[in-house]
Amino acid sequence: MEKAETVAVKRRYANRIPNKYLFLLLSLLLVGCGSSNNDNTSETDLEELAKIEVTEYEGQDLSSLNDFRENSIKGPQYIDLDAYTLTIDGLVEQPVALSYDEVLENQKYTKVVTLHCVEGWSVDILWEGILLADLFEGVAVQETADTVIFYSEDGYSTALPLRTIMDRQLMIAYKMNGVELPPERGFPFQLVAEDKLGYKWIKWITRIELSDDADYKGYWEQRGFDNEADVEP
Ligand SMILES: Nc1nc2c(c(=O)[nH]1)N[C@H]1C(S)=C(S)[C@@H](COP(=O)(O)O)O[C@H]1N2
Ligand SMILES: [Mo]
Numbered sequence: 001m002e003k004a005e006t007v008a009v010k011r012r013y014a015n016r017i018p019n020k021y022l023f024l025l026l027s028l029l030l031v032g033c034g035s036s037n038n039d040n041t042s043e044t045d046l047e048e049l050a051k052i053e054v055t056e057y058e059g060q061d062l063s064s065l066n067d068f069r070e071n072s073i074k075g076p077q078y079i080d081l082d083a084y085t086l087t088i089d090g091l092v093e094q095p096v097a098l099s100y101d102e103v104l105e106n107q108k109y110t111k112v113v114t115l116h117c118v119e120g121w122s123v124d125i126l127w128e129g130i131l132l133a134d135l136f137e138g139v140a141v142q143e144t145a146d147t148v149i150f151y152s153e154d155g156y157s158t159a160l161p162l163r164t165i166m167d168r169q170l171m172i173a174y175k176m177n178g179v180e181l182p183p184e185r186g187f188p189f190q191l192v193a194e195d196k197l198g199y200k201w202i203k204w205i206t207r208i209e210l211s212d213d214a215d216y217k218g219y220w221e222q223r224g225f226d227n228e229a230d231v232e233p
Helices: 002-014 019-041 045-052 100-104 132-137 162-167
Strands: 086-090 096-098 108-116 122-131 147-152 157-161 171-176 190-192 205-211
Touching (some): 122 132, 132 162
Antiparallel strands (some): 147 157
């Protein structure tokens, strides 16, 4: 296969490049092939992103977007933005289905927040996102709503009290450490559930429902994990 490529390249350039340069060109190609042999240990996109991510913010060292342990219930989801909308509905006057760009029209906020997984690892990440409060302003939340239920592409869900979201000014992130969320980390949006355990940090958010079901239990909450999910101080 590499050989066929080389031949194709040679043929394409043969018309344009004087013969005396062909030897040099082919030599360079061969050297190129030699040094790209470590393609076998091919670096993932996450490793590529890790090379350009922000590693420190206002004097604070950050974790890498590679320091997460990928243990999502169905593995990474790959969302096609052309088909994507973020629905906000339930107990609201004006339900919406926003495109990615429409969500990003809101004021952007940046904050270092730590995600603690119940499995005992944690990561300090510089998040960039949109306040849920700003998104809620656009839909006119009804007075009876006291709970916000988040749904994801992979069938996962979780919920938080509306009060918590407003009091703590929680956001959904579209960037981490200065780069767009990679698919493994929840592209296009992950909830930055500050002070809550990792299972509240829902990735690949597709729908946000305003509800009055304060007892709603998400995927892990139904399986016995605490619905408060407060990080122990
Ligand atoms: N949609 C979805 N979001 C999810 C999960 C999941 O399985 N599906 N796992 C949660 C858990 S348990 C943690 S700790 C965080 C970070 O998970 P990650 O390390 O797999 O990125 O994502 C949370 N968000
Ligand atoms: Mo977790």
